[in-house]
Amino acid sequence: MLNGERITKIVLFLTSLIIIFIASGMVLTLMEGAIPAFKEFGFKFIISSDWNPTDGRESYGALPFIIGTIATSIIALLICLPLAFSTSLFIGEIYRGTKLASFIGMMVDMLAGIPSIVYGLWGFYVLRPWVVDMGFNDQGYGVFTAGLILAIMVIPYATSISVEMIKMVQNDLKEAAYSLGATRKDVIFSVILPNARSGIFTSYILAFGRAVGETMAVTMLIGNSNIIPKGLFDTGNTMASLIANQFGEADGLKLSSLVAIALLLFFITGLINGFGKLLIKKL
Amino acid sequence: MKMISILKKTDAQVERKWDARFIKDKIFTGFIIIFSLITISPIVLIISKLISKGYKQLNWSFFTETTPNTYQAMLAVNLGEIIPGGVxxxxxxxxxxxxxxxxxxxxxxxxxxxxxxxxxxxxxxxxxxxxxxxxxxxxxxxxxxxxxxxxxxxxxxxxxxxxxxxxxxxxxxxxxxxxxxxxxxxxxxxxxxxxxxxxxxxxxxxxxxxxxxxxxxxxxxxxxxxxxxxxxxxxxxxxxxxxxxxxxxxxxxxxxxxxxxxxxxxxxxxxxxxxxxxxxxxxxxxxxxxxxxxxxxxxxx
Amino acid sequence: MSEINVNIKDAVLEINNVSVAYNKGNYAVTNVSAAIKRNKVTAIMGPSGCGKSTLLRAINRMHDLYPNIITEGQVLLNGKDTNKMSTIMLRRKIGMVFQRPNPFPTMSIADNVIAGYNLNGISLNKTEKEEIIEKSLQDVALWNEVKDSLNQKGTFLSGGQQQRLCIARALAFQPEVILLDEPTSALDPISTKKVEELLMELKEKYTILLVTHNMSQAARISDNSMFMYLGELVEYGKTKEMFINPKDKRTDEYLTGKFS
CATH class of the missing domain: 1.10.3720.10 (MetI-like)
Known part of the structure; x- marks a missing residue:
């Protein structure tokens, strides 16, 4: 029987198919677009560090950008770790419930709201000169500068999830430790962190996932050279920044290579986020 | 009696250590505060930079006119004037x-x-x-x-x-x-x-x-x-x-x-x-x- | 208010004019004074919201953790002003057991017992550790039940076992006074009985201060009782005398079940 309720349910169900269509269409389109590149280079596409668009000698490999992505994201994570860790303890434990904590929390939320391109600008005009002044390299571009801006960008994500996890630690466990003579530091290290450990870990995984896919700010700071960066202050490219940079003049095999990199990026971020979500579900 | 010796030792250690533990706790809290301030400093720096550098351009024409071309902008910059046009x-x-x-x-x-x-x-x-x-x-x-x-x-x-x-x-x-x-x-x-x-x-x-x-x-x-x-x-x-x-x-x-x-x-x-x-x-x-x-x-x- | 006659030498704790306010002016405990006798079980009873837990938590300065709670007055431990002691020293001497069993879920049973030592950074050698763990668990009659699973997390234990583990955790640190905040309210009758028997044995070595909303529990196990009502200490005396012949009308009404 086709009554009103049934129709509503069918309509809702059909709408939900849109999500399936978009997601599967996305994978199919990326795969289809990547076929020429994978046909030409095969598995070598992933392990080759050659990126040569010269006509006739065209050769594309994704390795420099995979390494660039991992390097910038790890730098971002390492810088983000102590800062997000401290800030989440500040908001979630030490000043919990105070006006000060909600003020700091609001500032962290604002950090999350700044568009990537504004971060890029600020990084270009403020951070990059600092890196030059410190004498790390002449231009200030490079993997480190990009990682630094990424760190600032992902701190809010790591912080806000960590705060939730820290707040979830039961108060009576903390009180039990205090009643045995523990100081706040003892309580943080012996009770809060062991209990919130997996949640805090997850927050860093998700922050890492965000860093991997960030585009504009990285594009403006990494120096955009298509080689494997040899050091912290060497220039490079990430998978996302490469697409942003090279898309404009790309067609044929080069476009296909960019799509192949987008496909890799899609899978990498999907894996990282899926892993993070799985951990959260287990909590 | 073993327990009594442990009790005495415990009392002695608690007595001896509590000063240092309070100081360590304070230092730890200090680090947390400093790192939290570092965390939020970019938002202050970014917003103040945007305001101090951007407010001059926020005039009426900024909202009512379209983007100037490079040449117009260059002329204005060379004359030390505000770039004409808007966004x-x-x-x-x-x-x-x-x-x-x-x-x-x-x-x-x-x-x-x-x-x-x-x-x-x-x-x-x-x-x-x-x-x-x-x-x-x-x-x-x-x-x-x-x-x-x-x-x-x-x-x-x-x-x-x-x-x-x-x-x-x-x-x-x-x-x-x-x-x-x-x-x-x-x-x-x-x-x-x-x-x-x-x-x-x-x-x-x-x-x-x-x-x-x-x-x-x-x-x-x-x-x-x-x-x-x-x-x-x-x-x-x-x-x-x-x-x-x-x-x-x-x-x-x-x-x-x-x-x-x-x-x-x-x-x-x-x-x-x-x-x-x-x-x-x-x-x-x-x-x-x-x-x-x-x-x-x-x-x- | 009727005062119990305590020779000062017998008093472990002297509570002098203690008041506790949540936020300014909002008093939960007003002007309570009492001396707590050594090696006795002292019960604090009264209807819920009368301030009995708040008073208990003032003794080991748990209120210090919350900036909005203000404690006034003075508590003396063996004649020394606890406000002038460090909270570490104070809580080392005064253990606490909470309403809901709260063993540390990330620690093994053994580590839970010696948590006081670990949290305070006190080094123990292996034999000392083993001795403390066995003795404390035996004191709470839990040894036989868990001796084969000391290195497992305590989460599989029943509620009653968990609460006894928490008492063992407090005992293991060898305090002089143990504060218990309605320790059986989350337990079944059989576990409750075990904990009560345990408390009566423990008073040989410790001074026990027990908050309870259950009058019959106070009658069963306490030597002395306080009755609190609306933040005031209404009556304090030997439990037997108070139950047979309460001096205050409000105590009488409470004990005869006119309110609860």
């Missing part, structure tokens, strides 16, 4: 594309959100939910690429506002779906049951009971989704491309505020316009955030 083409482009994206994303997002809420335990719904989460994590540049292949190549046969909107739409969709679902989960079941008890049909309950009671949550979710996409640059570079003039034709290339920032960044003569445009974009994003915060706080009263 009207970016403002209209951003509004146009966000509007179209919202028109697509809001109804679909809310409906899928309702579907997930109504079928929480069903396997298919769980899969849809997981896919939504995956979509949320897809880098925006990849979404731009998708919109390029679907809309630019097949629908508008060229860079267009519609292609930009479509990329923003895919970005907004998971955000609205999840916020709708969360909002509905917070509505007491009794409200829904009261509707059923009155014999109201299913779609009426959704439209007349569920959506009105969750309205503030839905609006908050929508505003946050808009604030997330309004500053997006990368997908628009691959889809909307940019335009020097105000364009309201959804099949034609269109500019947007973040695209203009990118153009100004790449043009040494336009540098002065970067800050004002960024300031405007920031105010837009933070304004949307503030409004949604205000709605949340009112709901909690």
């Amino acid at each position: 009207l083409n970016g403002i209209t482009g951003t509004i146009l594309m966000v509007l179209i994206a919202s028109i697509m994303a809001i109804p679909i997002g809310i409906m899928v959100g309702i579907f997930l809420y109504e079928n929480q335990t069903k396997k298919y719904a769980v899969i849809v939910k997981d896919i939504t989460d995956i979509l949320q994590g897809v880098p925006s540049i990849v979404l731009g690429l998708i919109s390029y292949f679907w809309v630019v190549k097949y629908i508008t046969n060229g860079f267009s506002a519609l292609a930009g909107s479509f990329a923003l739409f895919i970005m907004m969709l998971p955000l609205i779906i999840r916020s709708t679902e969360e909002t509905f989960k917070m509505i007491p079941v009794s409200i829904k049951e009261a509707g059923f008890a009155l014999g109201a049909p299913y779609h009426k309950i959704i439209l007349k009971v569920m959506i009105p009671s969750g309205l503030s949550g839905l609006i908050t979710g929508i505003l946050l989704a808009i604030s997330r996409v309004v500053g997006e640059t990368a997908p628009l570079m691959l889809t909307a491309l940019g335009s020097m003039v105000v364009n309201l034709n959804i099949e034609k290339p269109t500019s947007a505020l973040p695209l203009l920032i990118w153009e100004f960044y790449n043009d040494p003569n336009m540098v002065d316009l970067i800050w004002a445009t960024s300031l405007l974009l920031m105010m837009l994003v933070l304004g949307l955030n503030l409004i949604s915060k205000y709605i949340i706080s009112k709901r909690n009263l």
Whole structure:
């Protein structure tokens, strides 16, 4: 029987198919677009560090950008770790419930709201000169500068999830430790962190996932050279920044290579986020 | 007696160590405070930079005129004057594309959100939910690429506002779906049951009971989704491309505020316009955030 | 208010004019004074919201953790002002057991018992550790039940066992006074009985201060009782005398069940 309720349910169900269509269409389109590149280079596409668009000698490999992505994201994570860790303890434990904590929390939320391109600008005009002044390299571009801006960008994500996890630690466990003579530091290290450990870990995984896919700010700071960066202050490219940079003049095999990199990026971020979500579900 | 010796030793150690432990605790707290201040310092630095460098350009013509060309800008800079023109083409482009994206994303997002809420335990719904989460994590540049292949190549046969909107739409969709679902989960079941008890049909309950009671949550979710996409640059570079003039034709290339920032960044003569445009974009994003915060706080009263 | 006659030498704790306010001016405990006798079980009873837990938590300065709670007055431990002691020293001497069993879920049973030592950074050698763990668990009659699973997490234990583990955790640190905040309210009758028997044995070595909303529990196990009402200490005396012949009308009404 086709009554009103049934129709509503069918309509809702059909709408939900849109999500399936978009997601599967996305994978199919990326795969289809990547076929020429994978046909030409095969598995070598992933392990080759050659990126040569010269006509006739065209050769594309994704390795420099995979390494660039991992390097910038790890730098971002390492810088983000102590800062997000401290800030989440500040908001979630030490000043919990105070006006000060909600003020700091609001500032962290604002950090999350700044568009990537504004971060890029600020990084270009403020951070990059600092890196030059410190004498790390002449231009200030490079993997480190990009990682630094990424760190600032992902701190809010790591912080806000960590705060939730820290707040979830039961108060009576903390009180039990205090009643045995523990100081706040003892309580943080012996009770809060062991209990919130997996949640805090997850927050860093998700922050890492965000860093991997960030585009504009990285594009403006990494120096955009298509080689494997040899050091912290060497220039490079990430998978996302490469697409942003090279898309404009790309067609044929080069476009296909960019799509192949987008496909890799899609899978990498999907894996990282899926892993993070799985951990959260287990909590 | 062993226990007595342990007791004495414990007392002695507690007595001897507590001073040092309090100091360590204070030092630790000090580090936490310093690191937290470092964490929030970028927001202060960024906003003060945008304001101090950008406010001069925020005049009437900034909002009413379109982007100047490089030559005009260079002349003005050389004469030490404020660059003429404004970012009207970016403002209209951003509004146009966000509007179209919202028109697509809001109804679909809310409906899928309702579907997930109504079928929480069903396997298919769980899969849809997981896919939504995956979509949320897809880098925006990849979404731009998708919109390029679907809309630019097949629908508008060229860079267009519609292609930009479509990329923003895919970005907004998971955000609205999840916020709708969360909002509905917070509505007491009794409200829904009261509707059923009155014999109201299913779609009426959704439209007349569920959506009105969750309205503030839905609006908050929508505003946050808009604030997330309004500053997006990368997908628009691959889809909307940019335009020097105000364009309201959804099949034609269109500019947007973040695209203009990118153009100004790449043009040494336009540098002065970067800050004002960024300031405007920031105010837009933070304004949307503030409004949604205000709605949340009112709901909690 | 009727004062119990306590020779000052017998008093472990002297509570002098203690008041506790949540936020300014909002008093939960007003002007309570009492001396707590050594090696006795002292019960604090009264209807819920009368301030009995708040008073208990003032003794080991748990209120210091919350900036909005203000404690006035003075508590002397063996004649020394606890406000002038460090909270570490104070809580080392005064253990606490909470309403809901709260063993540390990330620590093994053994580590839970010696948590006081670990948290305070006190080094113990292996034999000392083993001795403390065995003795404390035997004191709470839990040794035989868990001696084969000392290295497992305590989460599989029943509620009653968990609460006894928490008492063992407090005992292991060898305090002088143990504060118990309605320790049986989350337990079944059989577990409750075990804990009560345990408390009566423990008073040989410790001074026990027990908050309870259950009058019959106070009658069963306490030597002395306080009755609190609306933040005031209404009556304090030997439990038997108070139950047979309460001096205050409000105590009488409470004990005869006119309110609870």
